[in-house]
Amino acid sequence: MPMNAEPLDPSDVALLLDRWEAMSERYLPGRPRLVDHLLAELRSLDSDLAILDLGCGPASLLAAIATELPRASLIGIDNDPVLVALGRRNLDRFAGRADIVDSAIDPGWSVHVCANGPFDAVVAMLVLHYFPAADWPAMLEEIRSVLRPGGLLAVIDVVDEAGGEILHAADDHAGPTWTQWWDLAASIGGRAWPDAFAARAARSVPESAEHHPSLSELTSLLDRAGFDTVTVAARSGPAYLMIARTAARST
Numbered sequence: 001m002p003m004n005a006e007p008l009d010p011s012d013v014a015l016l017l018d019r020w021e022a023m024s025e026r027y028l029p030g031r032p033r034l035v036d037h038l039l040a041e042l043r044s045l046d047s048d049l050a051i052l053d054l055g056c057g058p059a060s061l062l063a064a065i066a067t068e069l070p071r072a073s074l075i076g077i078d079n080d081p082v083l084v085a086l087g088r089r090n091l092d093r094f095a096g097r098a099d100i101v102d103s104a105i106d107p108g109w110s111v112h113v114c115a116n117g118p119f120d121a122v123v124a125m126l127v128l129h130y131f132p133a134a135d136w137p138a139m140l141e142e143i144r145s146v147l148r149p150g151g152l153l154a155v156i157d158v159v160d161e162a163g164g165e166i167l168h169a170a171d172d173h174a175g176p177t178w179t180q181w182w183d184l185a186a187s188i189g190g191r192a193w194p195d196a197f198a199a200r201a202a203r204s205v206p207e208s209a210e211h212h213p214s215l216s217e218l219t220s221l222l223d224r225a226g227f228d229t230v231t232v233a234a235r236s237g238p239a240y241l242m243i244a245r246t247a248a249r250s251t
C-alpha cells in the first residue's frame, strides 16, 4: 500500500461490490438467475475444480464460485487496476485458492495463467463483447486450449436484439450506470488505491467493442473453435448462459 493510502473499510468494499452487482444487472438482465444456473452446472462437475474467470472485474463471480465450491481453486485475469484491487480485496477470505492475474487478455494471454491450468471450467461474464468480431475465433481457440478434455466454457452475455440499443434497454433499472459506479468508486476507493486509479488513468483500460453475436453465430464460432457440444443453458431477455464443452478424452 502506498505510504499515504488509507485502507478501505470492509463496509466500503461491500458497498462497492453491492453497487457493482446492481450496475451490472442493468446491462445483464437476470444476472443473479444466470449466475445461479452457472453455479448449478459447476456443482454438477466435481468439487476439486480448477476454474478461470476471463475478465473477472471485481471478482464477484469468483467469490460466488469459491463460496459454492469450497475445494475449487480459482484464478481471474483482468487488466483494470482498480477492479483488480477491489477484486483482490473481495477474494481475501479465499486466500491460497483464489487470486487475480493483472494482465491484458491479448493473443497469448493464456501464458499468464498456464501455471494454474489446465482448467475444468472457464467462465466469461459480460466480457467477450469487449472484443471485436475479428478477435473471437482466436480467443475461443485459446480458451479451448486451456481446458481439460471434457472441460466447459460458460459464456454469460447479451445478444443484440434491439439493434445496438442493449445498453439503453434498462434505463428504468434502479442500479447505477457504469459512469455512476465509477464516480462512486473514485469517491470511496480513490484514497485507498491512489496508485490503482493513477495506473487506470495512465493505462488504456479496455474500451468495449460492443460485439454481440447472435446465439446461432456464437454456436458456429464455438463449433469452429473445436468445442464438442454447445447448449444455451438459460435465457433472460437478451441475456444468456451458453455452455460449450470440449470432447472428453477417449478411453
Ligand SMILES: C[S@@+](CC[C@H](N)C(=O)[O-])C[C@H]1O[C@@H](n2cnc3c(N)ncnc32)[C@H](O)[C@@H]1O
Binding pocket: 024, 054, 055, 056, 057, 058, 059, 060, 061, 077, 078, 079, 080, 083, 103, 104, 105, 106, 124, 125, 126, 127, 130, 206
Ligand atoms: C463489464 S466488466 C465484467 C466483469 C465481470 N466479469 C463481471 O461480470 O462482474 C468487463 C471486464 O472485462 C475486463 N476486460 C475487458 N477487456 C479486457 C482485456 N482486453 N484485457 C483484460 N481485461 C479486459 C474489464 O477490465 C472488466 O473488468
